[in-house]
Amino acid sequence: MNTKILKIVYSGIFIFFVLYPNIYLAGKQAVNEIRGMESLIDPNDPEVIKLAEYFSSNNINPEEYIYKNIEWASDYDVYWNLEYWASPEQTIQKGRGDCEDKAILLKSVEEYLKIKSKIVIQKDHVYVLKDNIPYGGVSGTESYITVFWNLIKEIPLIxxxxxIFGLFIIWGGYENLKQIKKRRSSSYL
Structure with missing residues (x-):
């Protein structure tokens, strides 16, 4: 097989494992992507029922409570992966999540409480729309290039x-540096 093709394959595999070190959750996310976000909405989850009953018996607004009390955290911070849609139970247990996690939890609670709402999926954001109010805010991002750069910015520096270091090694960076150094030293002779 051509060396460049192998390097491209190795680079892709390497980047995948750096961005998705939790392979189990990466597999679950692949299934979630195929099934769609709606498949994670679960009004019958015991944790959702407990939370919904708490809201109902204490006259608490589910939207305000979830968006104020479930801390925003990236999937990297919570699950170590680039992307992962958490179940409502996981979001409740962790007490934090990103926009998808909060929207899935809120929609699950509202379905249990028979509140009419819908999940709105944008290019780089997800929110719940109820009575024409976008809970979780609306993204103004119009361009997929902006989405891509926002995604790159979200990747932790380490x-x-x-x-970068891995790709440098895969593509023979050290050997190339030695050759450049050798050429420079021979040109001075």
Whole structure:
């Protein structure tokens, strides 16, 4: 097989494992992506029922409570992966999550409480729309290029360094540096 093709394959595999070190959750996310976000909405989850009953018996607004009390955290911070849609139970247990996690939890609670709402999926954001109010805010991002750069910005610095260093090694960076140094030293003779 051509050396460049092998390097491209190795580079892709390497980057995947740096961005998705938790392979089990990466597999679950692949299944979630195929099934769609709606498949994670679970009004019958015992944790969702307990939370919904708490809201109902204490006259608490589910939207305000979830968006104020479930701390925003990236999937890197919570699950160590680039992307992962958490179940409502996972979001409740962790007490934090990103926009998808909060929207999935809120929609699950609202379905249990028979509140009419819908999940809105944008290019780089997810929120719940109820009575024409976007809970979780609306993204103004219009361009997929902006989405891509926002995604790159979200990657922790250490992972960026690991990716750059790994690609440097895969593509023979050290050997190339030695050859450049050798050429420079021979040109001075």
């Amino acid at each position: 992972r960026k360094i690991i990716i």
